[in-house]
Amino acid sequence: MGSTHHDPPADRPPGGEPRRDLLTRLAALTCGGLATLPPVLAGVWTFLDPLRRKGAAAAFHPVAELEAVPDDGLPRRFPVVSDRTDAWTGFASDPIGAVYLRREKGSETVQALSATCPHAGCFVEVDPQEKCFRCPCHNSRFAIDGGIVPPSPSPRAMDELECRIGPGGEIEVQWQNFYTGIAEKKARS
Ligand code: FES
Numbered sequence: 736m737g738s739t740h741h742d743p744p745a746d747r748p749p750g751g752e753p754r755r756d757l758l759t760r761l762a763a764l765t766c767g768g769l770a771t772l773p774p775v776l777a778g779v780w781t782f783l784d785p786l787r788r789k790g791a792a793a794a795f796h797p798v799a800e801l802e803a804v805p806d807d808g809l810p811r812r813f814p815v816v817s818d819r820t821d822a823w824t825g826f827a828s829d830p831i832g833a834v835y836l837r838r839e840k841g842s843e844t845v846q847a848l849s850a851t852c853p854h855a856g857c858f859v860e861v862d863p864q865e866k867c868f869r870c871p872c873h874n875s876r877f878a879i880d881g882g883i884v885p886p887s888p889s890p891r892a893m894d895e896l897e898c899r900i901g902p903g904g905e906i907e908v909q910w911q912n913f914y915t916g917i918a919e920k921k922a923r924s
Contacts, residue, residue, distance in 0.1 A: 810835035847898035
């Protein structure tokens with residue numbers, strides 16, 4: 736009677752307000768921490784990206800069906816595409832280079848040549864009349880099998896790539912980038 740003391744409600748323990756406040760703050764801190772996690776991980780992933788690309792560079796990539804390369808001895812150009820996915824994102828197919836594929840009459844053996852000029856990295860083109868490759872940048876000329884035709888500023892022949900026919904009949908090429916401007920065919924690591 737006339738007392739000024741108020742008991743806390745049954746659902747609130749004595750001192751409940753400060754404790755709930757503390758819990759709310761902890762939850763907010765935790766959420767804030769989680770919110771910063773994806774950007775941090777994305778940063779790490781971006782940092783690792785060149786390493787992942789390096790691993791993918793030496794892999795075999797399906798490039799074309801065997802029937803897509805006519806057996807007339809003339810090279811056909813195809814893009815080399817790498818599919819990349821990670822835990823968060825499905826990346827669009829990523830072109831990483833281009834190759835020329837060629838096969839002779841009645842043969843299932845395919846020759847794969849990198850379309851990158853060994854001189855300074857331009858894309859070489861096919862001259863179907865002369866049955867050879869030409870580079871538009873500094874006029875290097877290559878035979879249809881990739882051999883160098885002098886006089887050409889390129890220090891070496893076109894870079895041949897390993898290729899194989901996959902179980903489904905598709906041509907798979909082991910894509911690699913090589914250093915340009917040097918006589919040695921040296922893969923970039
Ligand atoms: S880049 Fe091809 S000739 Fe120079």
